[in-house]
Amino acid sequence: MQTTVYLAERIWTLDTERPLARALAVRDGRVVAVGTRDEVRATAPGAREVDLGAATVVPGLVDAHAHLHGLGRSLTTVRLEKSPSVEEAVRRLSQAPESSFQGDWLLGRGWDQNEWPGGAFPGRAELDAHFPTTPVFLTRVDHHAAWVNGEALRRAGISRDTQDPEGGRILKDARGEPTGVLVDNAMDVVAAAMPPPTKAQLETRLRAALERCAQVGLTGVHDAGMDLDAFRLLQQWDAEGTLPLRIYAMAAGQGDERHAYLEQGPWQGRMLKMRAVKFLADGALGSRGAALHEDYCDEPGQRGLLLMSPEELESRARAFMSKGFQVCIHAIGDRANTLVVDVLTRVSEETGTKALRHRVEHAQILRREDITRLGAAGLVASVQPTHATSDMPWAEARLGRERLRGSYAWRSLKEAGANLALGSDFPIENPDVLAGLYAARTRQDATGRPEGGWLPEEALSGYEALEGFTRGPAWASFEEARRGGLAPGQDADFVALSVDPVEGPAKALVDAQVLATVVAGVEVYRASP
Structure with a gap:
């Protein structure tokens, strides 16, 4: 087993006893030493050395809420993001590549x-x-x-x-x-009227998604609602040893496939694990499907949608908790969040499954009292920083100023005791984790607007943002002993960046580069010189 020593200008270990280092040694997929260059070299004489120059190394970055199959589909079908008009969208459709067709x-x-x-x-x-x-x-x-x-x-x-x-x-x-x-x-x-994707299409989509994740510096992804065909294919790749990233899969809990997952129970391979299920309580704010207590300000009489009855949501949550699954529930609107905090708190107490670290996915618009209750219950708040910077131009029109006080409220959630796990919700947002780190710190778009940030009191520090993409997802997936930091004995998952995301200027993250992505000691991406 060869030892490799990585050298860098700065290494953030997230180890409170030694937060900064300049070298780390890796053997057999694990970190074996961290410290100064002389200290690490002394522990591994004759080791292969990789000098990353002026790079900053951080623990493996993990997207705590994303959709691999969706990303793969978006990369291989017609992309309508940023189309400025209906006419432009239709023009793009007229130039659709063959991969855009399913049947x-x-x-x-x-x-x-x-x-x-x-x-x-x-x-x-x-x-x-x-x-x-x-x-x-x-x-x-x-x-x-x-x-x-x-x-x-x-x-x-x-x-x-x-x-x-x-x-x-x-x-x-x-x-x-x-x-x-x-x-x-x-x-x-x-x-339901569409033919399903062929196996070849599914393989192409998933490989494209995994490659893209490695390029943007992700060593792991929490897949929020995986369909059964995708899960079976990833199981196959994991058994063959060809799965390049760590995948924490949440079973798709909306359709009939949930019965197969319930029968299977929690499952763990080498790089793939499934011990969670994901349900949808409501829709999204942009399409006015997020379930609100009061009317939308820009559509009186409309309060959004609950995607299943409270009774059905509770029944499904109870069934999966009883089988040992962590329950993760999508909740955007304040009415949905009230319901989800109620269900997760009550059912976990009744089933004795609080230790399963149940999660509120998005936790986007909350009444202040529900922020307090979510934190007191020790729930995971799985939030997406770039949702705030994407929604800020029109969110107030939907909600009004008063409801914004509990919206995209990352600092309030953290101070209430919630465990923050940060993600992107790709392909709804770009999978670029550096954009997430930037948005978490600044609450601004890439041009620096608005000045001072949007609802800036809810911003995170650079260190807190890094924790949100490292320690947060590790804890939310029961891997805090092995991942989320760089200390001897932990998995050798790390990323080399062209900037320091903690102490460097936040603006530098906009144009920063991922120089290398390493998973279990294997370099899965290296930027061209």
Whole structure:
């Protein structure tokens, strides 16, 4: 077993006894020494040396809430992010590569009506004019709404007489005709008419996603709701020793596949682990599906959607807790967060499973009393810094100033006692973890706006942000003894960066580079010289 010594200008160990070092030695996938260059060299005479120059090394960066299959699909189908208009979105569709088709369905993702003139939802007419016979299915940037054409509606059997499904909305015009926009559970009605991806498509998508994660400096991902086919494929790769990153998978708890996961129970391989399940309590703020206690300020009479009844949510949570699963529940709106804190607190007490570290995924808009209750219950607050900087141009229009006081409230959650685990929710946001570190510190966009940050009292320090992408996810996945830091005996997962994310200027993170990504002592990415 060869020993490798890595040298760098600065190494953040997150070890309170020795937070900074300049060298670390790795053997057999573990850290065996950390310290000065002379100290580490003395422990490993004749070791291979890798000099990272002026780089700063940090413990392995982990995205605590993401979607690998979704990222792979976004990388291989039509990308509509940042399209400035409906016309531009349609133009991109007309140039779709072959990989954008699933069967004969044309797929794309990333549209956001908030970035278009007028901010109104699109309609099927724009798609029908260009794709009269090809079914088109385009997911919104938040994956909580879809824009489809008439052929897709026809194949799904949706007409003016179709009623909204439980937890979903089929938007209709003044004549009662479907507009082509489906919110939350209504999306499933059309998705059910699509053929599934082929195994080759699934392999291509997952490999593209894993490669992209390594490039942006991620050594691990918490996959928030993995479908069974993707899980089986990753199990195969893990057994073959070809899985390059650590994957903490949450079973998809919404559909019928949950029964297979319940029967299987928690599972652990070498690089892949599943001991969690993910449910959806509500929709997203951008599509007005987030469940609120009071009306949306910009749509009176609308309070969003609960995607399953409180009774069903509690029943499913209880079933999975009883099988030893950590329960993770998506909650965006304040009504959803009240419900989720209630369910997780009560059911974990009744089942004696508080030690399973149950999680609130997003914990985005909360009443102040629910922030206190979430922290007191010791729940994990799995939050995404770039959601705040993406939503800030229009969030106040949706919520009003008063409700913003408990929104995207990372510092308040931390001070209340919640365990913060930071992520991106990719592909809804970019998987770039450096953008997450920047947003957590500044609460600004890449141009430095707004001056002083948006709701700056909720910002994190550079050290706290780094902990959020290292120690936080390690604790949230029961791996704090092995990961989240760089001390002898811990796994050799680390990332070399061109800037210091803790003490360097926050602005430098905008243009920073990932120089190398190392997982279990294996270099899975190295930037070109």
